[in-house]
Amino acid sequence: MNFQKDYDVIVAGGGIAGVAAALAASARGSKTALIEKTVYPGGLATTGLVYIYLPLCDGYGTQVTFGLTEKLLIASLKYGPGDIPENWKKENNAIEEKRYRIVFNPASFILAMDELLEESGVDVWYDTTVTRTFTENNLATGIEVFNKSGFGKLNAKVLIDATGDADLAHYAGLQCPTRDNALAAWTLEHVANEPGQRDLAENVKMRIVGCSNDKRTGEFLGIDGAKVSRFIRKGRKKYRELLAESYESGRNNRKDRFPLFLPAMAQFRMSRRIDGEFTLNDGMEWMSFEDSIGMVADWRKSGYVWEIPYRSLLPRGLDNLLAVGRCMSSEGDAWDVTRVIPTAAMTGEAAGVAAAMTVEKRTTTHQLSVKELQQQLSSKCGFPLHFEDVGTSRPEK
Numbered sequence: 526m527n528f529q530k531d532y533d534v535i536v537a538g539g540g541i542a543g544v545a546a547a548l549a550a551s552a553r554g555s556k557t558a559l560i561e562k563t564v565y566p567g568g569l570a571t572t573g574l575v576y577i578y579l580p581l582c583d584g585y586g587t588q589v590t591f592g593l594t595e596k597l598l599i600a601s602l603k604y605g606p607g608d609i610p611e612n613w614k615k616e617n618n619a620i621e622e623k624r625y626r627i628v629f630n631p632a633s634f635i636l637a638m639d640e641l642l643e644e645s646g647v648d649v650w651y652d653t654t655v656t657r658t659f660t661e662n663n664l665a666t667g668i669e670v671f672n673k674s675g676f677g678k679l680n681a682k683v684l685i686d687a688t689g690d691a692d693l694a695h696y697a698g699l700q701c702p703t704r705d706n707a708l709a710a711w712t713l714e715h716v717a718n719e720p721g722q723r724d725l726a727e728n729v730k731m732r733i734v735g736c737s738n739d740k741r742t743g744e745f746l747g748i749d750g751a752k753v754s755r756f757i758r759k760g761r762k763k764y765r766e767l768l769a770e771s772y773e774s775g776r777n778n779r780k781d782r783f784p785l786f787l788p789a790m791a792q793f794r795m796s797r798r799i800d801g802e803f804t805l806n807d808g809m810e811w812m813s814f815e816d817s818i819g820m821v822a823d824w825r826k827s828g829y830v831w832e833i834p835y836r837s838l839l840p841r842g843l844d845n846l847l848a849v850g851r852c853m854s855s856e857g858d859a860w861d862v863t864r865v866i867p868t869a870a871m872t873g874e875a876a877g878v879a880a881a882m883t884v885e886k887r888t889t890t891h892q893l894s895v896k897e898l899q900q901q902l903s904s905k906c907g908f909p910l911h912f913e914d915v916g917t918s919r920p921e922k
């Protein structure tokens with residue numbers, strides 16, 4: 526090993542889930558490291574150009590997700606040019622139907638997250654890839670990383686897997702379910718006189734190339750190196766073809782339509798996840814859990830809200846590892862609900878608090894008192910934990 530360092534909490538993966546986890550752990554006084562293989566915070570949301578912050582509300586005017594999830598949403602707008610919907614500017618729980626969702630500029634969000642991370646004192650390691658997880662008697666104890674300095678060993682009392690692909694759990698030898706994807710390539714382009722719903726600014730819009738998520742063929746699995754590369758090449762080829770077709774047809778020319786930026790990470794919606802102590806599954810919306818650590822709204826349709834149980838962040842068979850965001854334990858349709866930005870931020874923050882409390886109380890993530898965790902989440906982070914806390918309920922048919 527070329528270097529070694531000790532932390533209380535290590536967060537692997539600097540996507541939205543990882544950033545929220547690191548900020549939350551550090552805010553409670555834990556010596557925290559955030560390890561990210563690219564040079565940007567934000568993962569798919571920024572590096573992957575997925576620039577819609579999906580709703581924090583139930584679709585009937587009631588906000589269900591708070592804390593860092595909302596703070597990050599607001600931060601994403603700081604350096605322009607997006608806005609919060611008018612009805613959500615006035616007060617929380619504005620009783621209006623327009624959902625609390627925004628379009629943000631990925632580059633602006635990167636700057637804002639850099640700022641939050643700097644202020645927090647989190648030790649951020651960019652351009653550093655996790656290559657191995659160390660375990661000892663069913664406890665996660667550290668990771669091996671690789672960067673320009675060579676290989677290093679980073680030790681921690683608690684680890685958070687925010688890699689989106691459950692890399693830490695997989696490297697620890699745990700069985701992790703996988704799922705394939707449809708082809709996707711979201712790009713940012715300049716296109717004149719083609720206003721649309723998802724415009725970032727005048728003449729700047731998102732161009733979505735690829736199939737709907739229903740069209741999965743097994744060709745694209747985000748945990749297979751060769752398939753990842755093929756996915757990226759195919760997505761960019763499709764986009765080249767789209768541009769060529771629009772020039773040849775005379776609809777556009779290379780002066781009024783051209784790419785501004787392309788995703789710098791593969792846009793896999795789901796790849797690999799932990800097999801948790803509890804797995805959220807289809808039909809579990811409106812199910813109340815005693816160990817709920819917060820709520821998220823179904824982004825696809827109004828009137829569906831999910832409580833997230835603490836157990837869905839805890840992998841079976843390994844203590845002191847929490848998994849958040851895209852790689853928490855969800856299956857089927859529920860995975861499609863929990864894999865998005867608001868859930869990443871919410872589970873990240875909850876795991877960051879849980880990790881710091883585990884360190885403070887010299888216990889393990891499995892033995893941590895859920896009651897005490899819930900008490901801290903609601904009193905310190907402003908999390909409502911159950912449907913009745915915000916007065917949302919299953920709408921009448």
Ligand SMILES: Cc1cc2nc3c(=O)[nH]c(=O)nc-3n(C[C@H](O)[C@H](O)[C@H](O)COP(=O)(O)OP(=O)(O)OC[C@H]3O[C@@H](n4cnc5c(N)ncnc54)[C@H](O)[C@@H]3O)c2cc1C
Pocket residue numbers: 537538539540541542543560561562563566567568569570572575576577578579653654655656687688689690692709710711790791792793794849850851852864865866867869
């Ligand atoms: C095509 C597509 C469209 C989407 N549309 C939307 C949308 O409109 N709105 C929405 O809210 N969500 C959308 N999503 C989902 C959403 O963007 C992500 O799922 C969410 O941001 C997940 O965040 P995360 O932090 O869990 O994971 P990720 O964003 O995947 O972050 C993981 C991070 O870990 C890093 N990492 C991975 N492995 C390692 C390693 N071994 N070592 C070090 N670092 C590592 C990665 O570089 C990355 O930065 C979409 C996703 C896709 C693919």
